[in-house]
Amino acid sequence: MIIARKLSASKSQLKPFLFLSPFTQSLASLSNTQFYQFPIPSAPLSFSFFSSKPTSLNPPPKHQPSPLLLSRDGNYEDATHPTAVCPGCGIHMQDSNPKHPGFFTKPSIKDPNYKSGEHLIPVSLEFEFSNSLKRGVVTDPEGPANNPGSTQSSAMEKPIVCARCHSLRHYGKVKDPTVENLLPEFDFDHTVGRRLVSAIGARSVVLLVVDAVDFDGSFPKKVAKLVSEAIEENFTAWKEGKSGNVPRIVLVVTKLDLLPTSLSPTRLEHWVRQRAREGGAGVIKKVHFVSAVKDWGLKDLVEDVITLAGPRGNVWAVGMQNAGKSTLINAMGKWAGGNEGKLSLLTEASVPGTTLGIVKVEGVLPGQAKLFDTPGLLNPHQITTRLTRDEQKLVHISKELKPRTYRVKEGHSVHIGGLIRLDIEELSADSVYVTVWASPYLPLHMGKTENASTMLEDHFGRQLQPPIGEKRVQELGKWVRKEFHISGSTWDSSSVDIAAAGLGWFAIGLKGEAVLGAWTYEGVDVVLYNSLIPFRSQIFEVAGFTVSKIVSKADQALNKSMRLHENKRKRSVHNVTAADKSLSLMVDAGTNSC
Ligand SMILES: Nc1nc2c(ncn2[C@@H]2O[C@H](COP(=O)(O)OP(=O)(O)OP(=O)(O)O)[C@@H](O)[C@H]2O)c(=O)[nH]1
Ligand SMILES: [Mg+2]
Numbered sequence: 001m002i003i004a005r006k007l008s009a010s011k012s013q014l015k016p017f018l019f020l021s022p023f024t025q026s027l028a029s030l031s032n033t034q035f036y037q038f039p040i041p042s043a044p045l046s047f048s049f050f051s052s053k054p055t056s057l058n059p060p061p062k063h064q065p066s067p068l069l070l071s072r073d074g075n076y077e078d079a080t081h082p083t084a085v086c087p088g089c090g091i092h093m094q095d096s097n098p099k100h101p102g103f104f105t106k107p108s109i110k111d112p113n114y115k116s117g118e119h120l121i122p123v124s125l126e127f128e129f130s131n132s133l134k135r136g137v138v139t140d141p142e143g144p145a146n147n148p149g150s151t152q153s154s155a156m157e158k159p160i161v162c163a164r165c166h167s168l169r170h171y172g173k174v175k176d177p178t179v180e181n182l183l184p185e186f187d188f189d190h191t192v193g194r195r196l197v198s199a200i201g202a203r204s205v206v207l208l209v210v211d212a213v214d215f216d217g218s219f220p221k222k223v224a225k226l227v228s229e230a231i232e233e234n235f236t237a238w239k240e241g242k243s244g245n246v247p248r249i250v251l252v253v254t255k256l257d258l259l260p261t262s263l264s265p266t267r268l269e270h271w272v273r274q275r276a277r278e279g280g281a282g283v284i285k286k287v288h289f290v291s292a293v294k295d296w297g298l299k300d301l302v303e304d305v306i307t308l309a310g311p312r313g314n315v316w317a318v319g320m321q322n323a324g325k326s327t328l329i330n331a332m333g334k335w336a337g338g339n340e341g342k343l344s345l346l347t348e349a350s351v352p353g354t355t356l357g358i359v360k361v362e363g364v365l366p367g368q369a370k371l372f373d374t375p376g377l378l379n380p381h382q383i384t385t386r387l388t389r390d391e392q393k394l395v396h397i398s399k400e401l402k403p404r405t406y407r408v409k410e411g412h413s414v415h416i417g418g419l420i421r422l423d424i425e426e427l428s429a430d431s432v433y434v435t436v437w438a439s440p441y442l443p444l445h446m447g448k449t450e451n452a453s454t455m456l457e458d459h460f461g462r463q464l465q466p467p468i469g470e471k472r473v474q475e476l477g478k479w480v481r482k483e484f485h486i487s488g489s490t491w492d493s494s495s496v497d498i499a500a501a502g503l504g505w506f507a508i509g510l511k512g513e514a515v516l517g518a519w520t521y522e523g524v525d526v527v528l529y530n531s532l533i534p535f536r537s538q539i540f541e542v543a544g545f546t547v548s549k550i551v552s553k554a555d556q557a558l559n560k561s562m563r564l565h566e567n568k569r570k571r572s573v574h575n576v577t578a579a580d581k582s583l584s585l586m587v588d589a590g591t592n593s594c
Contacts, residue, residue, distance in 0.1 A: 090357030438504025
């Protein structure tokens, strides 16, 4: 299968594009013949990725209905040409319609005098670029600097990502939100699910990737159940002499750097195994705790995965949106045999739903074993799914969690932003310790429950954000209560956690019994389990509002600009007065002279 493109000498119309050197196949091997159509065996119909005309010379006609049929199967099938699929997100690429998913622009031809590297910003300086990619500059070692004569061919050699990935990598947001609506649904069961559990063909190793700071919210329960059932069935079949490839589950708890470092690993593992069992993962082959951004635990994980996959196995990274799958695979690439130091191409971003199709990742596993990144599953019960991008930023945990602890009496409530409220309704003791584990950017409030309705009316959307703005309070829906009866035997540590999916949790420490009411928006999962982190803060928060760092920063910025504005106004008033005075002096002088 051949793909080729003719580069235009006119570069002015072409947008700059991100080039990365590693892993993916080179475009240099492709012929220069103009050829614009691929039959895609995996797609239901023939799929046209490229305009039927030499596009750089004849740009695609605007406002024409696109003939594109969209698919999110990615490049699972060997027959799919690697350059047909974006190596960043797995969407099928096209260069004919910028208003459709998968759009990419062709590389511009560099000026012969162009010096490689000078125009490139070190990746580490780029905003919202995850640490795993902060390992150098985006240059091609074989590029013009080392091979000055090859300006055009080097542009061809570098893999290209779609415009959406380019925007996510550089600006941390999708390029055109309207294009998102055109994305077809990703049918996980059909596309990935059936392959994970297949008794025939290559053995499956399923990496269940779970976010350490949102374990329940990000635990893929359905997949865990599906694979666990397949393990039992295939094992029985195998015992009966039938073909029965038994899939393996490896539970990968990632973002470990976000949990407090003082947490005991033994306690964590015990807790994780219990939660995973309750989540439906019956037989777990291995549990790994990693941080993809700090490179913790990756070497062991890679070694285990290589062993479990064998020479021909298929390894699938699956999990909820934003769990950290792509970042994990990129980081694993660094540790894979013979590829140390290589950068992978998968796009990582805090935007949920970054990966769009299956991406086969080359160079991590040896032999014929294959590693696949997959689009994240959507958990509609995670609070983040109903928040705007700005609201998500407040909720997103990006550094090590720090406890915020209250000593609370019966009849009092603690709010986390305008998202959840915990009421201490009945209490056998004098007070309980309530520790909030959530993003430090979320403001908190503690006060009397009898004032809670006033809080909603007067402060939600303002001091208590998210939601940002009063309109959003209505949009987020109905506020509902869930009741919990709890007990504890010591004041020294938290006994239970009450967690809201995608948000964080309240850890409760008490000696005695309590009835608690948790209020949040209808449909958000709120669950009770044994405490993950037993300790609390030594200094207690005081009643009333705690100010969110972001809000206080925004306030400071606003105050500063108001002060500047006021100073400017005073100066101009002063100048005007002075000018008036000198004018009046002049007038007076003039008058005098007359
Ligand atoms: N602190 C920390 N952040 C991480 C880690 N791994 C991933 N992240 C961050 O989590 C966010 C989501 O990461 P991705 O790798 O894009 O997540 P994903 O599971 O591939 O997401 P989808 O493609 O949407 O399914 C990004 O902001 C990452 O930088 C980690 O180990 N530690
Ligand atoms: Mg991803």
